[in-house]
Structures are given as structure tokens and as C-alpha cells.
Amino acid sequence: MSSGMADLHISGLKGLKKLDTTMGRTSDVCADDSVPTVRAQNLEELHSLQKKSAPNTPRGAMTPRGAGTPRSEEERQRQQLQSISTSLASLTRESGPQVVRGEPGNASAASVTGFGSRYERGPKFQAVSDSALKFTHVLYNLSPAELYEQALKSEKGSYITSTGALATLSGAKTGRSPKDKRVVSEESSHNDLWWGKGSPNIEMDEETFLVNRERAVDYLNSLDKVFVNDQFLNWDPENRIKVRIISARAYHSLFMHNMCIRPTPEELEDFGTPDFTIYNAGKFPCNRYTHYMTSSTSVDVNLKRREMVILGTQYAGEMKKGLFSLMHYLMPKRGILSLHSGCNMGKAGDVALFFGLSGTGKTTLSTDHNRLLIGDDEHCWGDDGVSNIEGGCYAKCIGLSKEREPDIWDAIKFGTVVENVVFDEHSREIDYDDKSVTENTRAAYPIEFIPNAKIPCVGPHPKNLILLACDAFGVLPPVSRLTLAQTMYHFISGYTAIVAGTEDGVTEPTATFSACFGAAFIMMHPTKYAAMLAEKMQKHGATAWLVNTGWSGGSYGVGSRMKLAYTRSIIDAIHDGSLLEAEFSETPIFGLHVPKAVAGVPSEILQPENSWKDRAAYTETLKKLAGLFQKNFCNFADYEVGGDSNLTQQILQAGPLLD
Numbered sequence: 001m002s003s004g005m006a007d008l009h010i011s012g013l014k015g016l017k018k019l020d021t022t023m024g025r026t027s028d029v030c031a032d033d034s035v036p037t038v039r040a041q042n043l044e045e046l047h048s049l050q051k052k053s054a055p056n057t058p059r060g061a062m063t064p065r066g067a068g069t070p071r072s073e074e075e076r077q078r079q080q081l082q083s084i085s086t087s088l089a090s091l092t093r094e095s096g097p098q099v100v101r102g103e104p105g106n107a108s109a110a111s112v113t114g115f116g117s118r119y120e121r122g123p124k125f126q127a128v129s130d131s132a133l134k135f136t137h138v139l140y141n142l143s144p145a146e147l148y149e150q151a152l153k154s155e156k157g158s159y160i161t162s163t164g165a166l167a168t169l170s171g172a173k174t175g176r177s178p179k180d181k182r183v184v185s186e187e188s189s190h191n192d193l194w195w196g197k198g199s200p201n202i203e204m205d206e207e208t209f210l211v212n213r214e215r216a217v218d219y220l221n222s223l224d225k226v227f228v229n230d231q232f233l234n235w236d237p238e239n240r241i242k243v244r245i246i247s248a249r250a251y252h253s254l255f256m257h258n259m260c261i262r263p264t265p266e267e268l269e270d271f272g273t274p275d276f277t278i279y280n281a282g283k284f285p286c287n288r289y290t291h292y293m294t295s296s297t298s299v300d301v302n303l304k305r306r307e308m309v310i311l312g313t314q315y316a317g318e319m320k321k322g323l324f325s326l327m328h329y330l331m332p333k334r335g336i337l338s339l340h341s342g343c344n345m346g347k348a349g350d351v352a353l354f355f356g357l358s359g360t361g362k363t364t365l366s367t368d369h370n371r372l373l374i375g376d377d378e379h380c381w382g383d384d385g386v387s388n389i390e391g392g393c394y395a396k397c398i399g400l401s402k403e404r405e406p407d408i409w410d411a412i413k414f415g416t417v418v419e420n421v422v423f424d425e426h427s428r429e430i431d432y433d434d435k436s437v438t439e440n441t442r443a444a445y446p447i448e449f450i451p452n453a454k455i456p457c458v459g460p461h462p463k464n465l466i467l468l469a470c471d472a473f474g475v476l477p478p479v480s481r482l483t484l485a486q487t488m489y490h491f492i493s494g495y496t497a498i499v500a501g502t503e504d505g506v507t508e509p510t511a512t513f514s515a516c517f518g519a520a521f522i523m524m525h526p527t528k529y530a531a532m533l534a535e536k537m538q539k540h541g542a543t544a545w546l547v548n549t550g551w552s553g554g555s556y557g558v559g560s561r562m563k564l565a566y567t568r569s570i571i572d573a574i575h576d577g578s579l580l581e582a583e584f585s586e587t588p589i590f591g592l593h594v595p596k597a598v599a600g601v602p603s604e605i606l607q608p609e610n611s612w613k614d615r616a617a618y619t620e621t622l623k624k625l626a627g628l629f630q631k632n633f634c635n636f637a638d639y640e641v642g643g644d645s646n647l648t649q650q651i652l653q654a655g656p657l658l659d
């Protein structure tokens with residue numbers, strides 16, 4: 001210090017000389033004083049230094065033209081923007097909008113493309129409507145952090161929770177709208193698809209699809225900014241599908257970032273033209289004067305155009321399950337079975353699939369601390385084994401507890417989207433029991449957020465198939481082993497029971513039958529999938545089980561939901577092979593094979609009649625459910641499963657028998 005002070009002096013008479021603060025810096029300066037100086041010349045530059053572009057994720061609008069960017073990189077970006085402009089092209093004007101990377105205000109000529117790009121601006125450009133003069137700002141494959149900022153800035157109802165998740169509201173729709181799901185009848189797919197009674201595919205013509213598509217595209221192009229995600233479906237590299245999702249909300253972009261497979265920067269570089277595009281204009285309604293429209297909501301799939309249009313619902317699950325429907329068309333055509341199932345694998349490589357309708361436990365039970373998670377909801381079973389279609393999980397949050405579902409609890413952190421949950425205004429702690437917004441509260445997170453995720457999400461052929469049913473009647477045994485014919489019968493039936501709106505005082509459960517445990521998502525006739533399943537089960541020697549995750553000791557209102565700990569013990573016994581060695585007895589009516597004992601489960605609950613106080617009520621309820629199964633199966637009685645008429649006869653006889 002003393003040497004520096006000695007050099008400081010004032011000289012001359014015309015004011016003070018500038019202090020040279022760098023003067024005399026010697027090695028004996030105390031450590032506190034040795035912080036490097038700021039590089040920036042001004043505040044603007046300082047702020048610009050804060051952000052940098054990673055080499056593989058160029059920011060078109062932020063990279064100054066000619067600032068050392070290699071020509072090929074610039075060309076690649078131009079092609080990418082051209083591709084997005086083409087996606088957003090208006091059909092009536094046959095032109096895409098002028099697309100610019102980045103937020104409004106960041107427009108720079110270098111990143112503008114599309115119709116009338118600066119190279120092509122001619123008289124034609126002047127002649128078109130105002131909308132062609134407007135830039136469409138594209139926020140392309142933003143990171144979770146960027147999407148958080150976008151959501152917090154522009155979307156009411158966006159908050160950061162105490163653990164760092166992004167809380168959002170999905171709007172008026174807090175679940176899917178299956179009655180508004182339409183599929184275009186066109187020559188390329190018409191004969192492959194399942195139409196008519198029981199089918200989820202509500203027919204729509206090509207013309208009406210284009211009307212809705214135009215409505216969505218015009219809406220998206222009218223916005224200040226749109227989000228574009230280019231991602232993949234299916235971890236099987238040979239059957240990977242490239243999807244583009246164009247949406248109006250950061251919530252939607254982050255949701256799909258989490259749920260689809262995230263491309264590496266290299267994979268993104270040669271992404272090229274997507275195989276399928278979603279136009280999510282869910283903030284905007286469809287027009288009820290449009291032919292076929294029965295509400296303000298329409299989710300329209302066009303397999304020939306490889307497009308999906310969403311109008312009138314912001315529920316993000318619509319995109320996830322819409323893509324699942326697409327896979328239910330594309331994969332079986334390649335001989336690959338698509339399944340609404342969870343999937344996990346033991347350390348020894350034993351794979352289990354968990355089938356079941358919503359709320360039966362696919363996500364909860366496939367997320368198992370002792371096993372590797374392959375996926376929670378959508379899988380393919382092909383010649384080489386299984387592959388997850390998705391890159392993330394979508395867990396129910398209602399009643400979530402750290403003790404019972406620790407891995408899901410811990411996954412709700414920075415990057416995760418939590419939909420429609422209620423939280424403390426100040427602490428931002430989520431109250432998982434609060435159903436004020438909806439009972440269907442959800443968390444969407446990348447699969448890597450589960451510590452024992454199996455990456456890549458593929459595995460060998462399954463050893464066990466676990467058919468889950470949440471039987472609110474409480475008459476199905478907690479676990480039973482199924483024959484092949486029974487497996488087909490229950491797979492085609494797709495049973496679960498829900499409890500109708502408690503607020504109405506209704507305590508009676510309602511049986512739901514949904515073919516292939518996912519009728520809302522299948523595209524072809526259920527027997528097509530069932531035949532493939534039978535063939536694969538036989539070929540690979542898988543064992544199937546029916547597990548009731550619903551009521552025990554009586555129906556809803558009398559009995560109680562099966563303890564999760566018991567269900568987990570049952571599942572453990574299936575995985576480790578011990579249950580296969582058990583002694584079984586056959587139940588009346590349903591003819592199910594029930595084990596006499598399962599480690600960790602009280603034996604008296606294994607036969608449901610033993611857990612009911614009122615035996616007569618039990619028998620009556622059992623018969624009632626059997627009748628509902630039979631009535632439902634009438635819909636399939638005239639169909640053959642595959643080319644095997646013998647198996648078809650066995651399947652028809654494998655259901656419940658009443659005398």
C-alpha cells in the first residue's frame with residue numbers, strides 16, 4: 001500500500017490530473033484489491049456479456065450478421081427459419097409469414113425469412129394483406145430457464161413454487177376433451193382406421209380440417225411471438241419420429257420440452273423437415289358455424305397432412321396424447337405394438353409393462369426406487385424389445401406424499417411444470433391435497449428427474465404384463481394370474497371404475513371400459529392391437545397379472561382404497577418371480593387365479609369376499625360387475641383376433657360366466 005500511495009501525486013495547475021488507478025499495482029497489493037476489472041465499456045455491454053450463445057444453439061436474432069459466423073451456419077439457420085415459415089404458411093395465401101428468431105424487438109435482417117424475405121421482396125410482397133407485413137417472432141427450442149422467464153413475464157397464473165417448479169394454470173379445461181377429438185377421413189388412412197360405435201375417431205372431412213388449420217395458423221401468426229419445439233418421439237432410433245410443436249404459450253413449450261425426447265444440439269442441426277406438426281392455438285376457440293363443430297373445442301388429426309390442430313383447449317395433455325394417437329397409427333403399420341403402459345426393468349434386466357386407464361397406477365407403480373424406469377405412460381413393443389415413446393413423465397399430484405411416492409415428490413423441482421395446483425401465497429409450498437382448481441393436478445418432468453431412469457429408455461422383451469384396474473366396486477382380487485385368453489379378454493375390455501362426482505353425493509362407482517386400456521388413443525380396431533399383443537406374449541413367453549389398485553373390504557363408501565404399500569408388495573412379488581411359485585385357487589364367476597399368500601400382504605384380503613363384512617352384498621356386486629363386463633364385450637363378439645379363430649373362441653369364454 002505504501003508504495004502505491006507514494007506514486008500518487010498531483011501536478012500542474014489546470015485542475016486535477018486523472019488518477020491512474022492501475023498505476024503501481026504490484027504483487028504486494030492485498031488480496032481484496034486484486035479482483036479483475038470489468039471488461040465492459042458501458043452498462044449495455046455489461047448486460048450483453050451476461051448472456052452468451054452456445055456454439056450449437058445459435059440465436060439467429062442475437063448473432064450479428066458477419067460477426068465471424070461461418071457461412072454454412074448462417075445458411076443452416078436460414079433453412080431452419082424457412083422450414084418454420086413453411087409450417088406456418090397460410091393455405092389461402094400459399095405463403096409463410098416472415099419469421100424472425102427471438103423476441104419482438106430483436107428483429108434483425110439476418111434472421112428474417114419466409115415469404116418476401118429480404119432477398120425476394122418484390123411487387124407481390126406489397127400486394128398482400130397486412131398480416132404479411134408483420135413478423136412472426138419465433139422462440140425456438142428455448143431452454144427451461146428461458147421458458148420460465150417467458151411464462152412469468154407473459155402468462156398470468158405462472159409462479160415459481162418453493163421447490164423451483166413452474167406452477168401454471170391450463171385454463172377452463174383441466175383434462176382432455178375426447179368428445180372433441182376429430183380425425184380426417186381421407187383415402188390414405190381411411191380403411192386402416194376404426195370408425196363408428198365405440199371408436200374415439202370422430203370423422204371430419206379434409207375441407208373442414210383446412211378451415212380449422214387456417215384458423216389456428218392465422219391466430220398463431222397474429223401473435224407477438226410463438227414457441228416452436230422440434231423434438232423426437234420414440235427411443236428406438238430406427239423408429240424415431242420428428243415432431244414440431246408450434247404453440248402460443250411458454251407453458252406448452254416447456255411441457256413438451258419435458259414430455260418429448262429432447263434432441264442434442266447436433267441432432268437439432270440436421271433436424272430438417274418434421275414428420276408431424278402440432279398447431280396449438282388452444283387459447284383461441286373453433287368457430288361453431290364451422291361444419292362438425294359441436295363446442296368451442298376441437299382437436300383435429302390429419303394423418304395424410306401429418307398435422308394436428310388444437311383449438312379451444314389449453315390442456316397440455318391434449319398434445320401428449322394426440323401424439324400418442326399418431327404413434328398408435330404409425331407403429332402398428334411397421335409391425336410395432338404401441339401400448340398405453342408404464343414400463344420398468346429390474347437390475348437383472350427383467351422388464352414389466354403396466355397397463356391401465358388413467359388413475360390406475362401406471363406412473364406410481366412404474367416409478368419404483370428398486371427398479372430402472374423406462375417410462376410411465378407410452379411404449380412400443382417391437383422385434384427388439386420395448387422402447388419409451390416419450391422423454392418425460394406426467395404424474396398425478398393429488399394427494400402426493402413424500403413418504404409414499406418419494407421419487408415423484410423429488411422430481412417436482414426446477415424445470416418441472418405443475419398444472420393447476422394450489423400453493424401457499426407466501427411460501428409457495430404446494431398443498432397437494434387441494435382440489436380447488438381440479439382433481440386432475442399434474443406434474444410434467446423430464447424422465448432424468450427420476451434418479452434411476454434407464455437412459456436410453458429401451459429394454460428387452462417384457463417378462464411380466466401387469467394389467468391394472470382401480471376397481472371401486474371392490475370385488476376384484478388384489479392380484480390374480482391371467483391365462484393368455486384372459487389377458488386378451490381383459491386387455492380388450494380395459495376395465496376400471498371411477499367414483500362419480502362426490503359433490504353430488506353420488507357414492508356409486510361407475511364402471512369404465514376402454515379398449516386396450518386406452519380407447520381414446522387407439523386409431524385402429526382394438527382387435528388389431530390385441531392380436532399383436534397375443535402374438536408377442538406367446539413368442540416371448542410373458543406372464544400376465546390382473547392387479548386391483550382400487551377398493552378392498554367393500555365398494556367405495558364402505559371399503560377403502562388398497563394400501564399402496566400392499567400393492568407395491570404384490571408388484572415386488574411379481575417382479576422377483578416368487579408369485580409365480582405361489583399356490584393358486586380359482587375364483588367363482590371371473591375364474592381368476594388368486595395366490596394364497598403374498599409376502600407383505602395380509603392373506604385375508606387376497607380373496608375379496610373374506611374382506612367384505614356383508615357376503616351377500618359382495619356376491620351381488622360381483623354379479624353386477626360381471627354383467628357389465630359381458631354387456632361391454634358384446635361389442636367385440638363378432639370380431640376375430642388376428643387370424644386365429646381358435647384363440648378368438650377362447651377369448652370369448654375367458655370372461656366372467658354367470659348362470
Ligand SMILES: Nc1ncnc2c1ncn2[C@@H]1O[C@H](COP(=O)(O)OP(=O)(O)O)[C@@H](O)[C@H]1O
Binds near residue numbers: 395549
Ligand atoms: N394401491 C394403489 N396403487 C396405485 N396407486 C394408488 C394406490 N392407492 C392410491 N393410489 C394413487 O392413485 C393414483 C394413481 O395414479 P397414476 O399412477 O398417475 O395413474 P396412471 O399413471 O395410470 O394414470 C396416484 O395418485 C396414487 O397415489
Ligand SMILES: C=C(OP(=O)(O)O)C(=O)O
Binds near residue numbers: 359
Ligand atoms: C395424460 C393422461 O394420461 P394418464 O392419466 O394415463 O397419465 C390423460 O389422461 O390426460
Ligand SMILES: [Ca+2]
Binds near residue numbers: 266267270
Ligand atoms: Ca444426425
Ligand SMILES: [Mn+2]
Binds near residue numbers: 362363376377394395
Ligand atoms: Mn400416468
